[in-house]
Amino acid sequence: MTWKRTVCPHDCPDACGILARVDEGGKVVEIKGDPEHPFTRGGLCGKVNRYGERLYSPYRVLHPMRRIGDKGAGRFERISWDEALDEIAGRLQEIIRRHGGESILPYAYAGTMGRVQMMAGHRFFHRIGASRLYRTICSSCAGAAHDYTFGINRTSDPESVVESDMVVVWGMNCVATNIHGFHFMREAQRRGARLWVVDVYRTKTAALADEFVQVRPGTDAALALGMMHVLISEDLLDHDYIAGRTHGFERLKPHVLEHYSPEKASAITGVPVESIIRMGRAYGKARAPFIRSGYGYSRHTNGGMNMRAVACLPGLVGAFRKRGGGYLQSTWEHAELDMDAVTRPDLMSSPTRSVNMVLLGDALLEADPPIMGMYVYNSNPAAVAPDQKKVTRGLRREDLFLAVHEQLFTDTTDYADIVLPATTSFEHPDLYQSYGHLYLQMAQPVTAPVGEAKSNLEVFNLLARRMGLSESVFTDSEEDVIRQALRVEAPAMEGVTYEKLQEGKAIRVNRPVFFDPFADGFPTPSGKLEFHSDQLEARRLPPLPTYVPGVEGFEKADAAYDLQLVTPPSQHFLNSSFGGSITSLKLEEKPRLKIHPEDASRRGIEEGRLVRVFSRRGEILLFAEVTDQTARGVVVSESVWWSKQMPGGKGINTLTSQYTSDLGDGGTFHESLVGVAPYSESSEFSVQEG
Numbered sequence: 001m002t003w004k005r006t007v008c009p010h011d012c013p014d015a016c017g018i019l020a021r022v023d024e025g026g027k028v029v030e031i032k033g034d035p036e037h038p039f040t041r042g043g044l045c046g047k048v049n050r051y052g053e054r055l056y057s058p059y060r061v062l063h064p065m066r067r068i069g070d071k072g073a074g075r076f077e078r079i080s081w082d083e084a085l086d087e088i089a090g091r092l093q094e095i096i097r098r099h100g101g102e103s104i105l106p107y108a109y110a111g112t113m114g115r116v117q118m119m120a121g122h123r124f125f126h127r128i129g130a131s132r133l134y135r136t137i138c139s140s141c142a143g144a145a146h147d148y149t150f151g152i153n154r155t156s157d158p159e160s161v162v163e164s165d166m167v168v169v170w171g172m173n174c175v176a177t178n179i180h181g182f183h184f185m186r187e188a189q190r191r192g193a194r195l196w197v198v199d200v201y202r203t204k205t206a207a208l209a210d211e212f213v214q215v216r217p218g219t220d221a222a223l224a225l226g227m228m229h230v231l232i233s234e235d236l237l238d239h240d241y242i243a244g245r246t247h248g249f250e251r252l253k254p255h256v257l258e259h260y261s262p263e264k265a266s267a268i269t270g271v272p273v274e275s276i277i278r279m280g281r282a283y284g285k286a287r288a289p290f291i292r293s294g295y296g297y298s299r300h301t302n303g304g305m306n307m308r309a310v311a312c313l314p315g316l317v318g319a320f321r322k323r324g325g326g327y328l329q330s331t332w333e334h335a336e337l338d339m340d341a342v343t344r345p346d347l348m349s350s351p352t353r354s355v356n357m358v359l360l361g362d363a364l365l366e367a368d369p370p371i372m373g374m375y376v377y378n379s380n381p382a383a384v385a386p387d388q389k390k391v392t393r394g395l396r397r398e399d400l401f402l403a404v405h406e407q408l409f410t411d412t413t414d415y416a417d418i419v420l421p422a423t424t425s426f427e428h429p430d431l432y433q434s435y436g437h438l439y440l441q442m443a444q445p446v447t448a449p450v451g452e453a454k455s456n457l458e459v460f461n462l463l464a465r466r467m468g469l470s471e472s473v474f475t476d477s478e479e480d481v482i483r484q485a486l487r488v489e490a491p492a493m494e495g496v497t498y499e500k501l502q503e504g505k506a507i508r509v510n511r512p513v514f515f516d517p518f519a520d521g522f523p524t525p526s527g528k529l530e531f532h533s534d535q536l537e538a539r540r541l542p543p544l545p546t547y548v549p550g551v552e553g554f555e556k557a558d559a560a561y562d563l564q565l566v567t568p569p570s571q572h573f574l575n576s577s578f579g580g581s582i583t584s585l586k587l588e589e590k591p592r593l594k595i596h597p598e599d600a601s602r603r604g605i606e607e608g609r610l611v612r613v614f615s616r617r618g619e620i621l622l623f624a625e626v627t628d629q630t631a632r633g634v635v636v637s638e639s640v641w642w643s644k645q646m647p648g649g650k651g652i653n654t655l656t657s658q659y660t661s662d663l664g665d666g667g668t669f670h671e672s673l674v675g676v677a678p679y680s681e682s683s684e685f686s687v688q689e690g
């Protein structure tokens with residue numbers, strides 16, 4: 001028995017170091033955290049501690065399959081790889097001939113964060129002239145908001161937070177989504193820092209805070225602006241930093257003083273005036289305030305403005321240059337890789353159209369030229385994409401050819417014409433980078449492919465050859481692609497070489513822990529942190545941080561849809577990737593709706609009973625959890641269950657909309673108005689074990 005080193009591939013900021021014990025037959029029999037990983041230090045979340053359940057799940061796809069039932073029914077027969085590849089290549093070629101390359105849509109996201117397997121399809125789809133997928137489902141809004149403010153979303157080191165005296169976790173449930181990052185924030189708290197949490201409901205993270213600030217969903221800009229009012233009117237500012245490092249303060253000041261008194265901010269956010277004043281003062285007086293921003297408040301139609309307003313706060317107090325202070329949203333861009341060498345945009349003969357992935361429902365039903373072929377990998381759009389009724393109506397189209405390369409029989413494979421079995425990170429090589437720390441790590445397979453599984457890169461190479469594409473890129477191995485990605489001249493990447501990574505341990509990018517990420521200025525047009533953005537003004541968006549009501553914000557509630565629904569990550573799932581893992585299902589127990597006791601009793605809703613939840617898009621069933629964790633008027637469902645595990649068979653994204661965020665055209669998963677009513681049928685529930 002040997003322990004082998006690997007990396008958690010899932011879409012999570014922690015990118016944990018893993019040790020896997022493999023028996024003589026090559027089977028993974030035990031998993032634990034790698035104590036030598038400098039950031040994750042031997043810890044793993046519950047989901048990954050039990051990863052064997054996912055590797056050897058009864059839902060695991062073992063062989064290529066062809067559909068034999070109706071679309072959506074998930075009935076298949078086993079076929080050979082040759083048959084499967086011939087059919088896919090043949091259908092894609094026919095679609096290109098009859099409808100043009102843009103009639104093919106690749107759909108993929110971050111099922112794995114590995115730089116090779118995550119981006120493996122780009123070369124192929126660029127070369128055949130397919131539509132491009134505009135990858136907006138997660139971080140595009142946050143990315144854009146920070147680009148307008150800082151010039152780049154490359155912010156403070158999470159390890160430096162230990163020397164902060166005020167830590168603000170803003171719109172992030174770290175206990176579920178960033179447990180290792182949270183370790184450093186708790187360390188600061190142990191050393192005397194006050195921990196603040198800003199969220200819309202009392203999460204497990206909020207329960208550990210010294211101060212919990214409960215905002216109405218989608219109103220964070222008003223809270224940040226109310227804090228700015230306190231900072232400016234009480235002169236708790238770093239004037240030197242403002243003068244030297246920021247742009248537009250002379251316009252920000254009257255804007256804030258005139259429009260965002262704590263009273264006004266309170267009326268919008270629902271946060272008491274005294275709390276706003278106390279939070280503003282604490283932030284202004286802290287020696288080293290540190291904001292850890294999640295994605296929660298970006299997933300709204302006004303999410304860009306919300307994020308930008310919060311991102312302006314460190315500029316007022318000079319937080320970036322204070323030891324232990326700072327602001328963290330993403331660390332992703334600290335590692336500099338040559339991703340063009342991986343994705344090869346040069347293989348496109350001319351730029352093709354780009355299809356916004358959160359508008360998948362509309363695209364499948366209305367795009368012109370129509371989408372006739374779709375190839376899905378690293379994603380489960382039937383469960384995760386908004387406006388699910390439209391998405392599944394599109395996937396059910398008889399004239400659509402759908403190939404899905406998957407590890408598991410998900411909601412999406414149910415609609416596939418051909419399903420291909422995919423390797424997991426335990427079975428293929430890759431290079432990992434993180435959006436929550438500054439380490440890179442390479443992993444070799446720890447076990448042989450399960451069943452007949454093949455990696456994404458391998459399948460695209462095989463398909464390319466089947467389609468007669470002779471470019472040598474389609475013979476590149478994982479090692480070739482990793483070497484190409486690493487070919488960058490950048491001070492941050494000094495010492496990060498293929499040979500060094502081959503030793504298997506995590507390697508830190510070349511930066512100290514305590515550094516000002518903007519010591520050399522901000523890569524914005526002004527070279528400064530932009531309180532005022534000319535670029536936004538040119539786009540006819542508010543150039544200063546501004547509260548803009550959301551399309552389905554609380555101001556828009558009416559009698560039929562009177563509650564605000566938020567659908568944040570749950571602790572035992574990772575998006576939908578653990579939707580077939582039995583212990584995860586058992587720990588989550590049932591799909592629930594958190595509803596405030598007064599909202600429940602007004603509707604005659606009792607604890608544990610099924611309720612109907614409906615939005616303008618559709619209706620689903622959830623189990624009521626009557627709790628004052630959430631505020632009156634706000635309901636929360638921790639997501640994303642596979643639809644086939646849901647009572648009634650419809651998933652949470654039946655309720656969410658295809659409205660996009662103001663910046664970055666991103667998903668708005670936490671902004672839906674719904675109605676809730678009792679449901680009279682029995683409230684029995686059990687999970688499908690396979």
Ligand SMILES: Nc1nc2c(c(=O)[nH]1)N[C@H]1C(S)=C(S)[C@@H](COP(=O)(O)OP(=O)(O)OC[C@H]3O[C@@H](n4cnc5c(=O)[nH]c(N)nc54)[C@H](O)[C@@H]3O)O[C@H]1N2
Pocket residue numbers: 011012013138170171172173174176177178198199200201203215216217218219220293294295296297299300566567568569570571572573574575639640670
């Ligand atoms: N266990 C687990 N871990 C995960 C995931 C998972 O599904 N499960 N998902 C992974 C992925 S893909 C990502 S992108 C990250 C996301 O990780 P997070 O950034 O933590 O997740 P978000 O969906 O952005 O929601 C974070 C918090 O924002 C709150 N929120 C929603 N709307 C608002 C608002 O308007 N204002 C404020 N202040 N708070 C609001 C939600 O209630 C939630 O508690 O986590 C990753 N890690």
Ligand SMILES: Nc1nc2c(c(=O)[nH]1)N[C@H]1C(S)=C(S)[C@@H](COP(=O)(O)OP(=O)(O)OC[C@H]3O[C@@H](n4cnc5c(=O)[nH]c(N)nc54)[C@H](O)[C@@H]3O)O[C@H]1N2
Pocket residue numbers: 011108109110111112117137138376377378379380381384385405406407408410422423424425456567568569574575576577578639640652653656667669
């Ligand atoms: N209601 C609601 N919806 C949401 C969110 C929310 O908070 N609320 N969060 C959104 C966010 S932040 C995100 S990032 C998206 C995520 O949406 P997705 O990117 O679709 O993520 P997952 O649901 O985890 O599904 C990833 C799939 O990829 C497969 N996979 C993993 N590795 C590989 C591989 O190497 N090869 C192949 N071929 N397949 C692989 C997994 O088995 C899994 O089924 O969901 C979004 N949807």
Ligand SMILES: [Mo]
Pocket residue numbers: 011137138139
């Ligand atoms: Mo995400």
